[in-house]
Amino acid sequence: MSQDLYTQIVNSPPGGFIAKRVGLPQPTTLDRYRPGQPVVTGQVLIGAAPSGRLAGAIASTLADAQADVATTLAPELRTASADAGLDASVFNPEAGGDRRFKGLVFDATGIKDSTELVELQKFFHPSVRKVQSSGRVVVLGTPPEATKDPREHTAQRALEGFTRSLGKEIGKGSTVQLVYVAPGAENLIGSTLRFFLSPKSAYVSGQVARVTPGEPVPTDIDWERPLAGKTALVTGASRGIGEAIIETLARDGASVVGLDVPQLAEDLNAVTSRLDGEAIELDITSDDAPKVLAAHFKSGVDIVVHNAGVTRDRTLAKMPEDRWSSLMEINLSSEERINDALLKGKRIPAGGRIIGVSSMAGIAGNRGQTNYATSKAGVIGMVESMAPVLADRGITINAVAPGFIETKMTAAMPIAVREPGRRLNSMNQGGLPIDVAETIAWFASSASGGLNGNVVRVCGQMLLGA
Incomplete structure (x- = not known):
């Protein structure tokens, strides 16, 4: 997704002239990685x-x-x-x-x-x-x-x-x-x-x-393809941030497996086919989902990215139990059960990586999102509690916490909500799905054995919140 319209205007010659005269913020066009360029x-x-x-x-x-x-x-x-x-x-x-x-x-x-x-x-x-x-x-x-x-x-x-x-x-x-x-x-x-x-x-x-002390960096690591020989599972992989994650892990050498609900099978298969990957059509909240995944990965899975998630916003006074519980199942409880099944079945080997997707809402809270913020704070709790347990097995767990990321969902927000979300950070602009994906790829790297129990915000340093 390209820059938002405001950024395009104020960085154009006439728009830039006006912006400087009236003191409007002029977001810098950020340098982003292109394959093959130096560090x-x-x-x-x-x-x-x-x-x-x-x-x-x-x-x-x-x-x-x-x-x-x-x-x-x-x-x-x-x-x-x-x-x-x-x-x-x-x-x-x-x-x-x-x-x-x-x-x-x-x-x-x-x-x-x-x-x-x-x-x-x-x-x-x-x-x-x-x-x-x-x-x-x-x-x-x-x-x-x-x-x-x-x-x-x-x-x-x-x-x-x-x-x-x-x-x-x-x-x-x-x-x-x-x-x-x-x-x-x-x-x-x-x-x-x-x-x-x-x-x-x-x-x-x-x-x-x-x-922290952890597994040593492989002596033969290829920094252009640090995930070569690894298998990665990404949930919610059919579009948006999930699509960017699976593309980035594939770029870094991983054999990718994308998972999403059967309703999004067409989009999911289009993504995984393009990457020579594999698609799993599965509702992760179903009773048998953990067992199905454990059976699918009999040979193991090196990287598990819990990206699947939904928002079902409403103030708590107007939120029925089913609206609360269905979101919690997707965003948090299903992740715990899948982790348990894969770890119990020894499907994640030493050197494995579990990566969660939290949110700024889970850190700072959001009006009308008590259910969502609770689930995303729970992801942080999962990282904190599991990190020392997994360290004994040579496995790491970390999470990213995105802020305002330019997706179809955020593009549909009312302008009064969307524009403050974009501007109230040190970059004066929203991030892109690739920004979340690159951070996850860093955690997933074979050279990142010293990273365990971290929660890193991908938010351009939001000016509000923790």
């Missing part, structure tokens, strides 16, 4: 607080991604870059000039006390104004719960306020993320740093991701 097009500047522990992992990731890198004058960064084989230039803010950066990466793990948070100001004050349009900023820290004392916990927790605020300041379609890297997970940051620096994360900003 990042433009130079990436690395900085670090003294005594950080991630310089080597950052340098190795950027070297593997064949990125053009610059560093500050910090000796540990210069050494790490050289050890990784990077021919990194030096950025000296006192030298002047008109240098521009596509990405900024800052290792904040060395910050052990609130007085040391000034290191953020020292690095970003001279560099953030040099970030190009659709640029990327990534701060890496230590999970507060993994710190050694209260002062370090305090300082590391403060990073969330910094990154969320910078995300709302930076503009020009640029994004800002915080990645908490647990001790022992340093060598697992590759997929996350690549994703957050790349155009694949175009509509993800102001987010916090946690990387």
Whole structure:
């Protein structure tokens, strides 16, 4: 789906002239990934607080991604870059000039006390104004719960306020993320740093991701097709976001299986046939659905994406029990039963991925959507509760929480609801189904074994809500 009409108008020469004169927002046309392009097009500047522990992992990731890198004058960064084989230039803010950066990466793990948070100001004050349009900023820290004392916990927790605020300041379609890297997970940051620096994360900003110890990254991974040899099941795959998900997983090398209700069989078969995939026509709320899926995947399924979902809006005072219960069955309870059947039957192997689709409604709530918001908050609860259980089996579970995404459903909304939904975020525009799909593909990657229990919003950093 292309840009909305407002964005097209204010980015045209006459519309842009008027928009600037009257102060209307002019959404930046976001860079999005095209197959074959590099992880990042433009130079990436690395900085670090003294005594950080991630310089080597950052340098190795950027070297593997064949990125053009610059560093500050910090000796540990210069050494790490050289050890990784990077021919990194030096950025000296006192030298002047008109240098521009596509990405900024800052290792904040060395910050052990609130007085040391000034290191953020020292690095970003001279560099953030040099970030190009659709640029990327990534701060890496230590999970507060993994710190050694209260002062370090305090300082590391403060990073969330910094990154969320910078995300709302930076503009020009640029994004800002915080990645908490647990001790022992340093060598697992590759997929996350690549994703957050790349155009694949175009509509993800102001987010916090946690990387914890997990399965090692395969030594022979093909970053263009990280899902090669994997089988992926996507529910609700016939149209909209589900169609984008299954297309993206197929692009990344997975053998795809799409599932949807029999009423949408024609659309489903058109999608799966185009991708050389398989279609399953099934109502996931039926009593035998978990058993049917367990029997279908006798050889196992590596990736399970719970995308199927509906809205049946009405204020609670006007909501009958059947309207509540039927939505809850589709959006949440059926997912739990399917997970139980696949796990009990050992259909999801070690290295498997379960990915849920929550919603901003499940985080912030929505008037007239008590049933929907309850179900989507439940998806988050499912991720939180199952993550430690699945970790023992070498399986991860994560979720995405979309905000306003341009689909046929949102296009049909009344304009008074639709336009605030589009504009009240740091990007001043709605996202696209591909933005949700790219985030799911990141979680699904064979290199993402360190991601478990995360819920990442795909909302352009909505200005309201959590």
